[in-house]
Amino acid sequence: MAFAAASDQLAEHLAAGTIWPAIGAFVFAVWAVSWAWLNYSWxxxxxxxxxxxxxxxxxxxxxxxxxxxxxxxxxFDTAARGESPNNLLMVVGYVIMRVPLIALWLRAANQDPEHRRNALSYVAIISAAQVGWVLTAVLPLPATATVLLIVVLALGEMVAPAIATRRYGYSPWNAGHLAERFGLLTLITIGEVIAGTVAAVGALTQEKGWSPEAVLIIASGVLIATAVWWTYFLVPSRLVLEARPERTFSWRYAHLALFGSIAATGAGLHLYLSFFLR
Structure with missing residues (x-):
């Protein structure tokens, strides 16, 4: 749902000509959703x-x-006006997604003494980050300063766990479970491309009836989605993670770009549609 909504907004604002602000807001939205999900899966x-x-x-x-x-x-609207893409509603949503992990890591620290320091490091990182995100939404900072703070916070959230893990060791993660969870979200994101294609063709046929353009859009969406699915599952992620556990962080973080790219494909199909509806 979130990827589809961000994709729709991206297509709408690209069609309006606000290219770089739209891309920035899209990246921010995809990162927030993907990062919260990635950490829960971890x-x-x-x-x-x-x-x-x-x-x-x-x-x-x-x-x-x-x-x-x-x-x-x-x-997206504020970004189009040259302001920060951040807003209190997005921050509240993000904090709601992240705060439950604090309770979970605290319980893990209590019940798993061997990995307590690792678990407590996640408690500290998540807690500090949420305070920072709230401050970006409530402090009356200039747009440039807010965007810089957003970038610093996002990078901090990604770098800090890697540093903490190097110092305190890994939590007892499971390669098969991670590969399954990440594969499932990949499938869900691909499904949103298909759903976006169906919605795009539906709007086009209601406006102009069936046409070669409508057939081209739906064929392109299905073909792209199939190619992404086929390519992704050619890689035996579980076996790779079991054989090279030191690559776990790079494998996880690569999915941030992957999810965003798949969602952006749906935006491209919607943008293509908009040219035929004019």
């Missing part, structure tokens, strides 16, 4: 026991995604 790979707390903290981030999605139109 925790669940190590400590997901499917009890009440795990299930509750799975539902809460879903609520956060919904809140964040409602902030996306504001984010």
């Amino acid at each position: 925790f669940a790979s190590a400590y997901g026991n499917d009890d009440l707390l795990i299930r509750a903290t799975t539902i809460v981030p879903m609520i956060g995604v919904v809140v964040l999605v409602y902030g996306l139109p504001v984010s």
Whole structure:
């Protein structure tokens, strides 16, 4: 849902000519959703026991995604006006997605003494980051300063876990579980490209009826989605992670660009459609 919403906003603003602000807002949105999901999957790979707390903290981030999605139109509109793509609604949604992990890592620290320092490092990193994100939304900073702070916070959230892991060791993650979870979100993102294609063709046929352009759009969407799915699952991720665990972080972070690229494909199809509706 969030990827599809960001994709729609990207296509709309690219069609309006606000190219770089739209791309910036899109990257910000995709990063926020992907990073929150990636970190939950990392925790669940190590400590997901499917009890009440795990299930509750799975539902809460879903609520956060919904809140964040409602902030996306504001984010793209303000970026188009040369202002920061950040807004309080997006930040609240992001914080809702991230805060449950603090409780989960605290429980892991209590129940797994061997990896306590690693778990507590995640508690500190997530807590400090959320304070920073709230400050970006409430402080009356100039747009440039806010954007710079956003970039610093995002980079900090990605770099700090790698540093902490090098110092305190890995949590007991599972390669098979990670490969499955990341593959599932890849499939979901590809599904949103298909859904976007269907919506685009539906709008086109309602306006002008079936045409060669409509057939081209739907064929392109299906072909691109199939190619991405085929290519992604050619790589035996579980085997790679088991054989080269030191590459886990680079493998995880590469998915940030992957999810954004797949979602941007849907935006391209919508943009292509807009030229035929004019």
